[in-house]
Amino acid sequence: xxxxxxxxxxxxxxxxxxxxxxxxxxxxxxxxxxxxxxxxxxxxxxxxxxxxxxxxxxxxxxxxxxxxxxxxxxxxxxxxxxxxxxxxxxxxxxxxxxxxxxxxxxxxxxxxxxxxxxxxxxxxxxxxxxxxxxxxxxxxxxxxxxxxxxxxx
Numbered sequence: 140x141x142x143x144x145x146x147x148x149x150x151x152x153x154x155x156x157x158x159x160x161x162x163x164x165x166x167x168x169x170x171x172x173x174x175x176x177x178x179x180x181x182x183x184x185x186x187x188x189x190x191x192x193x194x195x196x197x198x199x200x201x202x203x204x205x206x207x208x209x210x211x212x213x214x215x216x217x218x219x220x221x222x223x224x225x226x227x228x229x230x231x232x233x234x235x236x237x238x239x240x241x242x243x244x245x246x247x248x249x250x251x252x253x254x255x256x257x258x259x260x261x262x263x264x265x266x267x268x269x270x271x272x273x274x275x276x277x278x279x280x281x282x283x284x285x286x287x288x289x290x291x292x
Contacts (some may be wrong), residue, residue, distance in 0.1 A: 167255030199270035226270020265290035
């Protein structure tokens with residue numbers, strides 16, 4: 140088993156982190172945040188010998204555009220499920236974004252999400268967003284914490 144990550148983008152111009160779990164012949168990949176344009180994300184995935192079709196889903200930590208900005212386009216184009224908190228979903232909808240056709244799934248603090256051989260456990264953090272969540276990722280043997288934005292430690 141192996142648990143790996145690759146930071147594809149970080150900062151106000153766009154955040155995206157790839158987390159991958161390998162177990163025998165099974166591979167699961169989740170993109171955490173999608174603040175990069177889809178065309179740019181494709182280039183960065185290609186540099187890792189991957190394509191959008193290799194992703195199993197997207198987790199959005201909160202509604203700020205450098206994290207959420209292009210998740211809708213990516214998920215609709217690739218037919219990927221998207222996870223976020225209810226607060227993030229409401230903030231996006233309240234901003235006037237049409238989310239129809241999106242496979243949007245609810246993530247909750249402390250409730251594990253299984254994506255193939257990868258387990259994601261969201262946890263609440265202080266930040267200036269409606270209901271920000273960050274992730275603990277696990278392959279069963281190894282664990283990785285991904286924290287992108289904090290109001291304070």
